[in-house]
Amino acid sequence: MKKIIRSSEITPESVFMMKRRNLLKLLGAGTAGLMVSPSVSAGLFSWFSGDDKPGVPETILKDLSYTKPEKYQSGLALTPEDKVTGYNNFYEFGLNKSDPAENAHTLKTDEWTLTVEGEVNRPLVLNADEIRHKFQAEERIYRMRCVEAWSMVIPWVGFPLRDLLLSAEPNSKAKYVAFETVYAPEQMPGQKSRFTGGGLQYPYIEGLRLDEALHPLTLMATGVYGKELPKQNGAPVRLVVPWKYGFKGIKSIVKIRLTESEPPTTWNLSAPREYGFYANVNPQVDHPRWSQATERFIGSGGLGRTTRQPTLLFNGYAEDVAELYKGMDLRRYF
Numbered sequence: 010m011k012k013i014i015r016s017s018e019i020t021p022e023s024v025f026m027m028k029r030r031n032l033l034k035l036l037g038a039g040t041a042g043l044m045v046s047p048s049v050s051a052g053l054f055s056w057f058s059g060d061d062k063p064g065v066p067e068t069i070l071k072d073l074s075y076t077k078p079e080k081y082q083s084g085l086a087l088t089p090e091d092k093v094t095g096y097n098n099f100y101e102f103g104l105n106k107s108d109p110a111e112n113a114h115t116l117k118t119d120e121w122t123l124t125v126e127g128e129v130n131r132p133l134v135l136n137a138d139e140i141r142h143k144f145q146a147e148e149r150i151y152r153m154r155c156v157e158a159w160s161m162v163i164p165w166v167g168f169p170l171r172d173l174l175l176s177a178e179p180n181s182k183a184k185y186v187a188f189e190t191v192y193a194p195e196q197m198p199g200q201k202s203r204f205t206g207g208g209l210q211y212p213y214i215e216g217l218r219l220d221e222a223l224h225p226l227t228l229m230a231t232g233v234y235g236k237e238l239p240k241q242n243g244a245p246v247r248l249v250v251p252w253k254y255g256f257k258g259i260k261s262i263v264k265i266r267l268t269e270s271e272p273p274t275t276w277n278l279s280a281p282r283e284y285g286f287y288a289n290v291n292p293q294v295d296h297p298r299w300s301q302a303t304e305r306f307i308g309s310g311g312l313g314r315t316t317r318q319p320t321l322l323f324n325g326y327a328e329d330v331a332e333l334y335k336g337m338d339l340r341r342y343f
């Protein structure tokens with residue numbers, strides 16, 4: 010006899026005791042004839058295996074459809090998915106690397122609007138569905154280098170920011186692009202308490218020069234590892250600028266404004282000597298408190314056994330982006 014067991018009826022303890030083959034039977038019985046995506050079953054298994062912390066609701070992330078342009082399928086070893094989605098910076102949810110994965114489930118992302126406004130001929134307002142489907146999504150494997158001197162290699166899914174900006178038709182006054190994260194203190198404990206949120210000013214804001222924003226490498230990510238973005242990674246849409254330090258990659262964006270002058274940015278406001286507007290990855294320009302010459306690569310080994318590797322100018326993307334900074338003093342414009 011088939012019995013459909015709701016996940017809410019299964020306590021983590023009872024599941025933890027279940028044998029994997031029984032689980033397979035359960036899945037087979039309960040979902041016969043249904044397309045169970047690999048992500049759904051993988052999600053179930055990681056929950057069933059007791060990996061997740063109590064109090065964190067199971068989230069099932071939809072598989073995305075996307076192309077895989079050859080140019081962005083690098084041969085680099087990927088950072089495993091559990092680290093990409095479990096070791097995060099998202100101060101709205103706390104300062105520890107495990108806080109975002111634990112706390113970001115409180116963010117509501119179903120009813121979302123992304124506004125593109127300012128110096129454009131056609132201001133845009135996109136809803137959650139349009140954010141995910143209006144532009145052709147691609148998988149792009151990018152290096153990611155946090156200013157804290159650790160790095161990952163991440164398979165993002167998303168569309169070029171360029172496509173979005175051009176559809177809004179920037180006018181001749183547009184020189185910069187300003188970005189804003191959602192402001193929702195009831196859903197983001199770090200916005201409510203200066204202690205939890207590290208004393209940053211919220212909403213988190215970021216910015217790019219227009220030519221950086223229009224560069225083909227600059228991505229609006231709506232997914233990672235083939236599925237929609239987990240909230241801790243900045244759902245429903247976040248910025249990825251692979252040649253810049255990770256803090257430029259602003260998460261959970263609600264507003265994009267094209268401007269005439271350079272917009273303020275969160276980390277620069279917080280510590281202007283330590284975090285510049287440009288934030289281009291540069292092994293020769295140290296952070297005032299630590300060297301940027303090398304980085305701890307977070308790969309398949311345990312977090313305590315990461316390998317040190319040299320940091321590359323523009324994070325390895327110099328061939329694509331050095332042109333943008335020709336003649337600029339990269340120490341002054343750090």
Ligand SMILES: Nc1nc2c(c(=O)[nH]1)N[C@H]1C(S)=C(S)[C@@H](COP(=O)(O)O)O[C@H]1N2
Pocket residue numbers: 093096097098099100101154155156190213241242243254255256257258259260261
């Ligand atoms: N809104 C917001 N965006 C943010 C941050 C943040 O605290 N709040 N942290 C930044 C930093 S420091 C990094 S390294 C990246 C981390 O992205 P990831 O957790 O998806 O790897 O997000 C960036 N975007």
Ligand SMILES: [Mo]
Pocket residue numbers: 098154155156157254255256
């Ligand atoms: Mo970072």
